[in-house]
Each structure stands twice: as C-alpha cells, then as structure tokens.
Amino acid sequence: MDTNWSVRLDTEARTLGDRTATRLRELIRDGVFAPGARLPAEPELARRLGVSRPTLRAAVTELIADLLLVRRRGVGTFVSAVPRSTHGLERLVGTGHGIALLGRRPGTTGLRVRHVGADASIAAQLHVAPGDPLVRISRTRTADEVPVVHCAEWIPADLLPEPTALDAFGAADSLHDRLAALGLPLRQAVARLVPVLPDADLRDRLDLASDAPVLLLEQRHFPATRTDRVALFSRHWYDSGRIDLQVVRRG
Amino acid sequence: MDTNWSVRLDTEARTLGDRTATRLRELIRDGVFAPGARLPAEPELARRLGVSRPTLRAAVTELIADLLLVRRRGVGTFVSAVPRSTHGLERLVGTGHGIALLGRRPGTTGLRVRHVGADASIAAQLHVAPGDPLVRISRTRTADEVPVVHCAEWIPADLLPEPTALDAFGAADSLHDRLAALGLPLRQAVARLVPVLPDADLRDRLDLASDAPVLLLEQRHFPATRTDRVALFSRHWYDSGRIDLQVVRRG
Numbered sequence: 001m002d003t004n005w006s007v008r009l010d011t012e013a014r015t016l017g018d019r020t021a022t023r024l025r026e027l028i029r030d031g032v033f034a035p036g037a038r039l040p041a042e043p044e045l046a047r048r049l050g051v052s053r054p055t056l057r058a059a060v061t062e063l064i065a066d067l068l069l070v071r072r073r074g075v076g077t078f079v080s081a082v083p084r085s086t087h088g089l090e091r092l093v094g095t096g097h098g099i100a101l102l103g104r105r106p107g108t109t110g111l112r113v114r115h116v117g118a119d120a121s122i123a124a125q126l127h128v129a130p131g132d133p134l135v136r137i138s139r140t141r142t143a144d145e146v147p148v149v150h151c152a153e154w155i156p157a158d159l160l161p162e163p164t165a166l167d168a169f170g171a172a173d174s175l176h177d178r179l180a181a182l183g184l185p186l187r188q189a190v191a192r193l194v195p196v197l198p199d200a201d202l203r204d205r206l207d208l209a210s211d212a213p214v215l216l217l218e219q220r221h222f223p224a225t226r227t228d229r230v231a232l233f234s235r236h237w238y239d240s241g242r243i244d245l246q247v248v249r250r251g
Numbered sequence: 252m253d254t255n256w257s258v259r260l261d262t263e264a265r266t267l268g269d270r271t272a273t274r275l276r277e278l279i280r281d282g283v284f285a286p287g288a289r290l291p292a293e294p295e296l297a298r299r300l301g302v303s304r305p306t307l308r309a310a311v312t313e314l315i316a317d318l319l320l321v322r323r324r325g326v327g328t329f330v331s332a333v334p335r336s337t338h339g340l341e342r343l344v345g346t347g348h349g350i351a352l353l354g355r356r357p358g359t360t361g362l363r364v365r366h367v368g369a370d371a372s373i374a375a376q377l378h379v380a381p382g383d384p385l386v387r388i389s390r391t392r393t394a395d396e397v398p399v400v401h402c403a404e405w406i407p408a409d410l411l412p413e414p415t416a417l418d419a420f421g422a423a424d425s426l427h428d429r430l431a432a433l434g435l436p437l438r439q440a441v442a443r444l445v446p447v448l449p450d451a452d453l454r455d456r457l458d459l460a461s462d463a464p465v466l467l468l469e470q471r472h473f474p475a476t477r478t479d480r481v482a483l484f485s486r487h488w489y490d491s492g493r494i495d496l497q498v499v500r501r502g
Contacts, residue, residue, distance in 0.1 A: 035378065036378035036479060036480065036481070067478055070478055070479040072479065078479040079479075080478045080479055081378060081473060081478065081479055081480055081481050088441070088442075089341075089444075089498045089500060090340075090341035090498055090499070090500055090501070091500065091501065091502075092500035092501055092502040093502070127285075127286065127287030127288075127332055185502075186502055187501070187502050188499065188500065188501050188502065189499075189500040190339070190497055190498075190499055190500070191339075191497060191498045191499075191500055192495065192496065192497045193340075193444065193466055193491065193496040193497065193498065194466075194491050194496075195446030195447070195463075195464035195465060195466045195491060196446070196464065197463075197464060212446075212448075213446035213447065213448060213464030214446060215444055215445075215446045215466070219500075222332060228287060228321040228323065228329045228330075228331055228332055229287065229332050230287070230332050240444065240445050240446060244443065245443065245444040245445075246441055246442060246443045246444065247340045247341055247441075247442045247444065247498050248341070248439065248440075248441055248442075249340060249341055249342065249343035249439065249440040249441070249442055249470075250341070250342070250343055250438070250439050251342075251343040251344070251436075251437060251438050251439065
C-alpha cells in the first residue's frame with residue numbers, strides 16, 4: 001500500500017461525511033487502497049483524513065452499502081475485490097473514448113477518408129451488394145502519443161444523408177458522435193476476436209518492434225434507428241502489449 | 252438464401268399461428284433467412300409453410316413486435332440485422348456451457364486436479380500470499396471431439412469447505428456448478444485478452460497444425476458470496492480458428 005496519500009477533500013461536497021466518503025472512493029479508485037486490502041485501523045485512518053471517528057464511520061458505512069467496502073467481523077474492513085467501476089469491450093464506446101476511459105490521452109495519426117466500392121468480404125459483413133458505394137475511414141489511434149490500435153471502418157454511403165457527409169471527418173472527430181449527428185446512433189456491436197500476426201504495413205503503422213501477435217476485432221455495428229441494417233463494419237488491430245483489453249463478464 | 256428448407260411445424264405449440272411464428276423464428280435463427288434478407292412474398296411463404304395468408308400475417312406481426320422482422324413500406328419484410336439472441340464473452344458461463352450454447356457438444360480430455368502452493372504471479376491475481384495452498388485444475392475442452400481451448404484454473408483452498416472438496420472433480424463436471432454447490436457461486440469475471448504464440452506443450456494439447464497465434468483469456472472470477480475475495484483465477488488458451496470468440500457490445 002502506498003502510504004504517501006494526502007488529504008485533498010473536495011470542498012464542493014455538502015457535508016464533511018460526504019466529502020470523507022468521496023475521498024475514500026478516490027483512494028480506492030486510484031488503487032491506494034487496493035482490491036482485497038484491509039483498511040488502516042479506524043483511529044489511524046481518521047487521523048490521516050483529518051476527520052473524527054464518527055464522521056469516518058458514517059463514510060465507511062456508506063461505502064459498505066455500495067459494496068465498495070466489506071466488513072469482516074473481528075478482522076477488519078476490506079476493499080471489495082470486485083472491480084465495480086471496471087468495464088471493458090462489452091461496453092460500446094468509440095475507440096478514442098475508450099482510450100480516455102483508461103486515463104490516457106487519445107490521438108489520431110494517418111487519417112484517410114475515401115469513397116470505395118464494397119469488395120466481397122466487406123459486402124457480406126455489411127449486407128450490401130459487392131460494388132455498393134462505401135465510405136472508408138482509416139486511421140491509427142494513439143494513447144499518450146503511443147500508437148495502440150490501427151482502425152479501418154466501412155460505412156454504406158446510402159445510409160448517410162448524402163454520400164459526402166463524412167468527407168470533412170477530422171482527426172479530432174469521434175466517428176460515433178458524427179454518425180449519431182447524421183441520424184445513425186450506434187446501439188450495439190458484435191465484435192469477433194481474432195489473434196493475428198502483424199504484416200509489414202501494420203508493424204509500420206503501430207511501430208511494432210517485434211512479430212508478437214496482435215488482436216484483431218472485426219466489428220459489425222447496429223444503429224438504433226435502422227434495425228434492418230449494419231451501419232458500420234470495422235477492423236481494429238490492437239497492440240495488446242500497449243493497451244489493456246478486457247471484457248467484464250456477468251452471470 | 253437456402254431454398255431447400257422444409258416445413259417442420261412443432262405440433263406441441265398451441266395454435267397454428269403460434270407454430271408458424273415458432274417456425275419462422277427457427278428459420279431466422281438457423282440463418283435460412285439471413286440477417287437483413289427480404290422474406291419471400293406472402294403468397295409464396297404461406298404456401299411453403301402450408302398455412303393460410305391470414306395465419307402467416309399474424310405470425311409475421313408477432314415477429315415484427317419482437318423486432319426480429321422489419322417491415323419497410325412498399326419494399327417488403329426484412330429480417331432484422333441485429334442479432335438479438337446473440338451473446339458472447341460478456342456473458343459469464345462455464346466453458347462447457349459456452350460450447351453447448353454454440354450448438355456443439357462439449358467434452359474434456361487430460362483432466363488433472365492437484366494441490367499446489369501459489370507462485371508469485373498467481374498469488375497476485377488471487378490476492379493471496381505466495382505459497383498459500385491452491386487447488387489447480389487443468390484440462391482441455393473439446394467441441395464435437397475437436398480440442399478448442401486448454402484451461403488452467405486456480406482456486407484458493409481456504410475458500411473451500413475443506414481443502415479436498417474438489418479432489419473428486421470429474422471430466423463431466425462443470426466447475427461453475429461445483430463451486431456454486433460449495434457456496435461459491437460465480438457472479439462476475441474480468442477477462443484480459445492477450446494474443447500469444449503457442450508453445451510446444453500447447454500445440455500438443457490443442458493439436459495445432461501451425462504456429463498461428465491463439466487467444467489467451469486471463470480471468471479473475473468474483474463470487475456472489477464473498478465480495479472481498481477472488482474465488483478463481485484461470486488461463487484459457489483458445490484456438491480461434493476452431494471456435495468463434497465474440498463480444499456483444501452495448502451502448
């Protein structure tokens with residue numbers, strides 16, 4: 001346990017009890033109190049937080065009710081081992097948003113927007129005819145300036161208000177937000193997971209030092225507004241050595 | 252579209268309309284009517300199903316209400332592109348159950364149950380001390396007799412009613428069911444996805460013909476009954492060429 005954490009109570013919160021609970025949540029979220037760890041004894045914790053023991057006790061009771069803390073009679077109070085705020089690929093968010101949720105700064109390099117005809121494999125994924133007009137967007141996404149995933153996206157042009165609607169798509173734009181603004185909010189995606197060896201082009205784009213395998217996500221995205229169509233097919237190649245890929249599974 | 256489908260109405264269902272709806276669901280589920288495809292014209296479909304047009308219309312209306320079918324005015328009735336019953340790794344089920352959900356017959360080879368001390372890396376995942384007693388179960392799971400995933404599982408012995416509680420674990424047993432019976436029903440897991448190259452041992456166990464990468468899932472499982480503990484850590488190596496691995500992502 002890192003013992004150097006300091007007291008930085010949020011002065012916006014209403015009561016000292018609330019602020020104490022907020023601070024405990026932060027210490028758990030930031031891993032100062034790790035999952036499964038025992039909290040310091042009440043007198044020490046109260047002293048460190050600069051609050052009275054009754055105030056601390058109220059905050060701890062609140063976090064127990066939220067299942068963030070667990071009291072074991074005669075042993076102590078422990079941080080729940082269940083990562084309650086954790087999420088992973090099961091939550092559909094844009095790639096940049098997902099990078100930000102990991103606490104890293106998303107960026108984009110090598111953006112290219114083109115008009116293409118569907119080849120047979122992409123047509124099958126999008127349920128369109130081969131040769132049908134598509135918008136293809138490709139770019140490499142970075143986290144804190146480090147390339148972590150190369151993305152290729154295909155959108156049927158007939159689903160757009162006009163075929164040129166995405167021509168001005170920029171490096172700072174979110175494709176999810178842009179599609180929602182164009183009447184195609186994405187509701188659900190099915191991602192197929194395929195471990196693959198990187199080819200020379202991908203090694204170059206992701207600046208890979210080795211031939212270590214990468215994880216390809218082949219994703220069909222379904223819009224809330226047109227349940228009869230696939231709005232977006234994408235292939236994302238992740239360097240799992242540089243970004244954690246996880247799925248939270250619920251029974 | 253496969254045009255060779257035949258009429259096999261389920262005679263257990265209550266009314267002809269119900270049976271017709273059930274049959275349509277099956278044809279969609281089995282992919283005879285593919286996602287996004289247009290249904291045959293009403294007279295032809297009624298003739299094929301051996302029902303009257305009013306009966307067919309009632310069944311179609313039911314499936315539209317269920318969002319399985321979409322009517323596009325002046326164009327026809329289409330199969331929804333959204334795979335509504337689809338699920339993937341985001342749903343926590345035992346590996347054998349997951350294989351069965353894909354319509355394949357699960358099996359087990361090479362089962363081994365041992366008592367071991369936690370090495371440092373496993374101890375960190377389970378939040379126990381290095382050397383703490385664990386039960387280690389390893390086995391290879393098959394789908395229709397073909398090996399698809401090799402599984403290694405570690406369970407802290409102190410969470411079991413007695414350390415020997417899993418000694419009689421058998422090839423036909425479900426570890427999820429067994430742990431639930433022992434008071435450790437698994438509620439949630441966090442799976443980390445890591446593409447890896449198979450070593451010689453794994454190539455042998457999964458009968459891999461090539462050095463193609465496999466997908467390793469490193470999973471921490473949390474029980475419903477003891478939220479302060481990790482009940483099970485597992486490493487599952489999937490041959491993604493032999494079994495589809497997918498995640499359904501929801502916004």
